Amino acid sequence: MHNQTRRASVRTLAAMLLAFAVTLSAAPAALAAEGGSYPNANINVHDQAALQRGARLYMNYCVGCHSLKYVRYSQLAGGIGLTEKQVMDNLNFTGAKFGEPIVTAMPEADAEKWFGKVPPDLSLEVSAKGADWVSAYLKSFYLDPATNSGWNNTVFPNVAMPFPLWQLQGEQEAVMNPPENGQPATVRELKLAHPGSLTPAQYDEAVRDLTTFLAYVSAPDELVRSHIGAWVVLYLVLFTLFALVLKKEYWKDVH
Ligand code: HEC
Numbered sequence: 682m683h684n685q686t687r688r689a690s691v692r693t694l695a696a697m698l699l700a701f702a703v704t705l706s707a708a709p710a711a712l713a714a715e716g717g718s719y720p721n722a723n724i725n726v727h728d729q730a731a732l733q734r735g736a737r738l739y740m741n742y743c744v745g746c747h748s749l750k751y752v753r754y755s756q757l758a759g760g761i762g763l764t765e766k767q768v769m770d771n772l773n774f775t776g777a778k779f780g781e782p783i784v785t786a787m788p789e790a791d792a793e794k795w796f797g798k799v800p801p802d803l804s805l806e807v808s809a810k811g812a813d814w815v816s817a818y819l820k821s822f823y824l825d826p827a828t829n830s831g832w833n834n835t836v837f838p839n840v841a842m843p844f845p846l847w848q849l850q851g852e853q854e855a856v857m858n859p860p861e862n863g864q865p866a867t868v869r870e871l872k873l874a875h876p877g878s879l880t881p882a883q884y885d886e887a888v889r890d891l892t893t894f895l896a897y898v899s900a901p902d903e904l905v906r907s908h909i910g911a912w913v914v915l916y917l918v919l920f921t922l923f924a925l926v927l928k929k930e931y932w933k934d935v936h
Pocket residue numbers: 738739742743744745746747796798799800801803806810815818819839840841842843845846891
């Protein structure tokens with residue numbers, strides 16, 4: 682009789698833990714689904730070397746137009762494993778102070794005049810669009826003489842952004858589908874017409890680093906949060922065991 686009770690409580694405990702584990706593992710899957718139908722960006726925000734390479738690319742090719750106003754240089758340092766001196770020497774070209782947010786030097790009125798659009802702040806871009814979207818976007822620029830900048834993009838058609846990484850990726854051209862029933866022709870695929878300084882594999886790697894960095898700035902607390910998460914789970918498991926032992930102790934006298 683006593684043995685049966687114990688087996689039952691062990692079974693209950695196992696079921697509880699299983700339900701808990703299922704809940705935990707379902708959450709990231711639900712978040713990842715936001716990326717839509719774009720290829721997996723395959724990023725790992727715990728990879729500090731990738732974060733550092735991504736930060737460098739961002740400061741060289743993007744910050745001239747796009748601010749990261751919710752992130753301070755000081756936050757950046759700790760988060761991606763650099764010292765204050767390394768950040769100020771290698772990643773801060775605007776003369777901002779260490780404690781200041783990452784803003785762009787370009788006045789909005791000029792941007793409006795040059796591109797017809799103000800380049801948006803990218804602090805929350807990965808939260809808004811998903812890492813997969815950002816990664817696909819950065820691989821989908823192609824030459825198009827019909828646009829103002831000379832560039833178009835299959836992920837963001839008629840985007841006002843001139844492709845800043847063309848020297849790295851090279852220049853892609855669109856192979857068009859034949860026009861159908863008077864509809865404008867659509868893009869079938871992109872072909873690398875003029876190679877850049879990186880091979881396609883190296884360019885994919887660079888986009889992965891850049892996307893990793895943008896994912897990190899979208900949720901700088903995530904690194905801390907995921908460490909705390911492990912302790913919370915451990916606490917819950919230990920507490921459950923403790924509660925079971927306690928319950929047994931109380932019910933001993935009742936039986
Ligand atoms: C010369 C200025 C300029 C540079 C440099 C630049 N961008 Fe842009 N970017 C723009 C403009 C302008 C837009 C707005 C385009 C639009 O809405 O049509 C834009 C839009 C974007 C968007 C889409 C935002 C949205 O609407 O969701 C992303 C993502 C982006 N840029 C990423 C980058 C990255 C990453 C870099 C660096 C590799 C970069 N940009 C460099 C001007 C720039």
